[in-house]
Amino acid sequence: MANMIVAGNWKMNASKSAVTEILSGLKQGLVGTSGAELVVFPPFPYLAQVQQELAGTSIRIGLQNVCAAPKGAFTGEVSLAMAAEFGVTYVLVGHSERRALFAEDDAQVAAKYVATQAANLTPILCVGETLEQREQGQTLAVVNAQVQAIIDAAGADSFANAVIAYEPVWAIGTGLTASPAQAQAVHQAIREHVAKVAPVEAASMKILYGGSVTAASAAELFAQADIDGSLVGGASLQAESFLAIGQAAQ
Numbered sequence: 095m096a097n098m099i100v101a102g103n104w105k106m107n108a109s110k111s112a113v114t115e116i117l118s119g120l121k122q123g124l125v126g127t128s129g130a131e132l133v134v135f136p137p138f139p140y141l142a143q144v145q146q147e148l149a150g151t152s153i154r155i156g157l158q159n160v161c162a163a164p165k166g167a168f169t170g171e172v173s174l175a176m177a178a179e180f181g182v183t184y185v186l187v188g189h190s191e192r193r194a195l196f197a198e199d200d201a202q203v204a205a206k207y208v209a210t211q212a213a214n215l216t217p218i219l220c221v222g223e224t225l226e227q228r229e230q231g232q233t234l235a236v237v238n239a240q241v242q243a244i245i246d247a248a249g250a251d252s253f254a255n256a257v258i259a260y261e262p263v264w265a266i267g268t269g270l271t272a273s274p275a276q277a278q279a280v281h282q283a284i285r286e287h288v289a290k291v292a293p294v295e296a297a298s299m300k301i302l303y304g305g306s307v308t309a310a311s312a313a314e315l316f317a318q319a320d321i322d323g324s325l326v327g328g329a330s331l332q333a334e335s336f337l338a339i340g341q342a343a344q
């Protein structure tokens with residue numbers, strides 16, 4: 095069974111033809127990636143295509159964002175029930191681009207997390223500090239507060255069916271990666287924070303690292319005790335580089 099999760103967040107990229115190109119590359123190259131569960135997060139319009147092209151494979155499908163409400167007058171939003179019809183299993187909640195560009199606060203993130211679990215899907219809670227916060231020594235306080243907002247809303251035992259992704263904002267899309275030691279320190283702190291109230295769930299929950307992960311940086315990150323995979327943006331848009339990260343999880 096795969097121990098790691100390697101998740102590819104395509105963000106607002108790809109096209110019908112690019113989807114086919116990425117997915118056919120992934121399907122052809124899956125050999126050597128059994129150490130990781132691979133998950134792709136396409137833009138909404140491609141979900142049906144992705145579901146069809148991945149049918150019968152081990153690659154899972156995720157949603158980049160979701161509406162916490164079940165249905166109705168929410169122009170432009172997509173529900174969990176809709177996502178489930180397209181074979182989605184994971185949902186990103188609180189990605190830093192949603193927090194920064196679309197003003198999602200901890201309360202909205204928590205509502206999405208709770209709704210995702212209620213729909214029997216698995217939230218991937220994204221947390222991370224800005225460069226300014228890191229330079230001011232606030233990294234652990236910021237990240238633990240983001241995790242605590244979920245503990246307050248959903249309970250720490252909810253992490254039995256959730257994944258956390260630590261993504262320093264300064265490392266996303268910048269080519270800067272946290273060093274393996276920097277990442278490990280934050281991952282360990284997150285696990286210890288959850289363990290104060292839910293030790294069993296804390297021990298087994300997966301914490302992914304994200305922020306400019308490439309095949310070159312993945313192996314050393316994955317060797318850290320508290321790093322259980324990665325959330326990959328840029329390098330997930332090419333099958334070859336995404337597969338190489340999956341192979342680093344062996």
Ligand code: PGA
Pocket residue numbers: 103261265266267268269304305306307325326327328329
């Ligand atoms: P990046 O994106 O790998 O391009 O830095 C990571 C993310 O935003 O999840």
